[in-house]
Amino acid sequence: MTESTPYPYKYSDGSRRREIVEDLRSLADFLESHPELPTPRHVDVMVFPRHEAPADADAVAEVRRIAAQLGVRLNERSGHYTATHMIGHVSYRVISATSPPAQGGA
Known part of the structure; x- marks a missing residue:
């Protein structure tokens, strides 16, 4: 059973999701059949949670939720929150950048 997304983030679903997965497989097959091409x-496959103006806390919660599904740690560096699943030299990375703190008035 899949945990539902708590916020209305926009990801590929249904037939679009299947097409993307098939396209990734096709790309691998293409590269394998053309060894003369550089790789x-x-x-790095990157997913950016999209939502109609989400609050920073909501976006971080979404990356945290996906990190738990992946069984990986949530990483934070300079306001960028990531969850990364590695498969050899390929990574699936979910990223959210929070808004910088407001600067003092002038």
Whole structure:
């Protein structure tokens, strides 16, 4: 059973999700059948939770929720929250950047 998303974030679903997964497989097959083409040293698939103006806390909670589903730690660095699942040289990374703190008035 899949845990429901607590906020109305916009991700690919249904047929669009299947198409993306199939396209990733097709890309791997294409690269395998064309060994003369260069490939990167690392591939990073990035997912950015999208929502109609989410609060920073909501966006962080969404990345935390996905980190739990992936069984990985939530990482934070300079206001960027990430959850990363590595498969060899390929990573699936969910990222949310919080708003910088307001500067003092002038």
